Amino acid sequence: MNRSQGITVLGATGSIGVNTLDVVACHxxxxxxxxxxxxxxxxKLFAQCLQFRPLLAVVADAEAAGQLQQRLRDAACPTEVAYGEAALEVAATLPEADMVMAAIVGAAGLRPTLAAARxxxxxxxxxxxxxxxxxxLFMRTVRDSGAELLPVDSEHNALFQALPASYDGNLDRNGIEQLILTASGGPFRRRDAASLRHVTPDDACNHPNWVMGRKISVDSATLMNKGLEVIEAHWLFNAPADRIDVVVHPQSVIHSMVRYKDGSVLAQLGSPDMRTPIAYAMGWPERIAAPVKALDFLALSGLTFEAPDLQRFPCLRLAFDALRAGGAASAVLNAANEIAVEAFLQQRIAFLDIPDLVERALQMQDLSACHELEALLQRDADTRRLVQAWVAA
Ligand code: NAD
Ligand code: MG
Structure with missing residues (x-):
């Protein structure tokens, strides 16, 4: 390749955003x-602008934009500043951007990511x-526009690597039996059910293998993260729920596996460092260097596996249920979870309230399908309001 590729990073100041800019800086x-x-x-965004000199920087509101603009002007940095949701879409769709890293956390990332896909x-x-x-809707948009969708989530990136290069969304035609997602088990893997009552946000964010944003860290502690990933795998690879398995692998060395019908299992291994899947997605189909520690087999104490405990971690079961229910169930599950996790992080509810609130939302909400974006976002907003009211009660 000769021409330098332009990249927009949505959520540049987060854990994935910073890792992405690390890879960019290597090339x-x-x-x-x-x-x-x-x-x-x-x-943080100001420092990133000075280092990478983007055309545009986007923040949430006028106040933040004013501060950033002033500092950039004082530093003679020509980056333009904009704010608000519409500006996120502008950033995602600039003609200069060949690729867009979608690393905003939560459903807030949907509109700009979809705009880039279009x-x-x-x-x-x-x-x-x-x-x-x-x-x-997302997969339909990608198909219609011919966008390239490269998974960065380490499990899905691993699956993408272990699937045939010509994989066309048909498991059977490709001789595939099952997709196996590995899970670290999170920080509470060994805690008994009673002690989970009293865990704090800091306990939940203290992940054994990965340093991540606080929302996904809590999701990892409840195993909702794995549940969201099952749904993600369903859409990315057109796999029904009963062909997706989850196995707990506490060392996070195997990032996921594809089980073929002939008995072969292909896995992708590596140090737990998101810069590997980020570099893979950026460079694909080429392989580019990433600033990661080589996996040292001799330093590994062993690779172990166990079944996830759906009694202690009901969120994983709820996500499988939502996937099987179809319609808007996954959107309701996600919205309820986002509100519950935020409330837990603010110490307004207990850890075990998270699955309870999600389950109640799935029971109370209309789960019928929404095919258009606005209807879907309305269901998302309705669910948030409902769960907010339960939190406040
Ligand atoms: P983070 O909290 O560290 O960063 C989130 C980024 O999004 C920040 O730049 C923040 O400023 C921005 N942001 C937050 N709310 C926003 C809003 N309402 N509107 C616009 N921007 C907003 O999160 P993260 O850990 O980097 O995760 C980002 C996404 O990547 C999540 O969807 C997460 O599930 C996924 N992911 C993360 C990891 C990881 O290792 N961190 C691994 C796999 C997948
Ligand atoms: Mg993951």
Whole structure:
């Protein structure tokens, strides 16, 4: 490849965003940054603008935009500043951007990611909630526009690597029996059910193998993250729920596996470092270097596996149920979970209230299918309001 590729990073100041810019910085001749977005972390975004000189930087509101603009002007940095949801879509659709890293957390990432998909860009998808909320619509948009959808979530990136290069969304025709998602089990893998009552947000965010944003860290502790990933795998690879398995593998060395009908199992291994799947998605179909530690087999104490405990971690079961129910169930599951996790992080509810609130939302809400974006977002908003009211009660 000769021409430098332009990349927009949505959610640049988050854990995935920072790792993405790390990979970009390793390949200055190959990539340049077109736009960066953040919510309210002006300091971090300012530093990133100075380093990467994007055309555009986007923040949440006028106040943050004013601060950023002033500092950029003082530093003689020509980056333009914009704010608000519409500006996120502008960042995602700039003609200079060949690829868009979708690394906003939660359903807030859906609109800009979908906008990039409509334009047929390469989407590096970390924001799994986009697919959980709007899988059907999202995949239809990708198909219609000819966008390239490259999974960044480590499990799905591993599956993508272990599937045939010509995989066309048909498990049987490709001789595939099962997709096996590995799960670390999270920080509470060994805690008994009673002690889970009293865990704090900091306990939940203290993940054994990965350093991540707080929302996904809580999701990893409840195993909702694995549930969202089952739904994500369903849409990415056209796999029904009963062909997707989850196995707990505490060392996080095998990132996921494909079981073929002849008995072969293909796995992708590596150090638990998101810069590997990010670099794979950026470079595909080529392999580019990533600043990660080589996996040292001799330093591994062993690879172990166990079944997930659906009694202690009901969120995984709820996600499987939502996938099987179809319609808007996954969108309702996601919206309820986002509100519950936020309330837990603010210490307004207990850890075990999270699955309870999600289950209640799935029982109370209309789960019928919404085929258009606005209807889907309305269901998302209705669910949030309902769960907010339960939290406040
Ligand atoms: P994070 O909380 O560290 O970062 C989130 C980013 O999104 C920040 O830049 C923040 O400013 C921005 N943001 C937050 N709310 C926003 C809003 N309402 N509007 C616009 N921007 C907003 O999160 P993260 O850990 O980097 O995760 C990002 C996404 O990637 C999530 O969907 C997560 O599930 C997925 N993911 C993360 C990891 C990981 O290792 N961190 C692994 C796999 C998938
Ligand atoms: Mg993952």
């Amino acid at each position: 200055p001749e190959r990539y340049h940054v077109v736009a960066l977005t953040a919510h309210r972390q002006v300091d 334009l047929g860009k390469r989407i590096l998808l970390a924001n799994k909630e986009s697919l959980v909320v709007a899988g059907e």
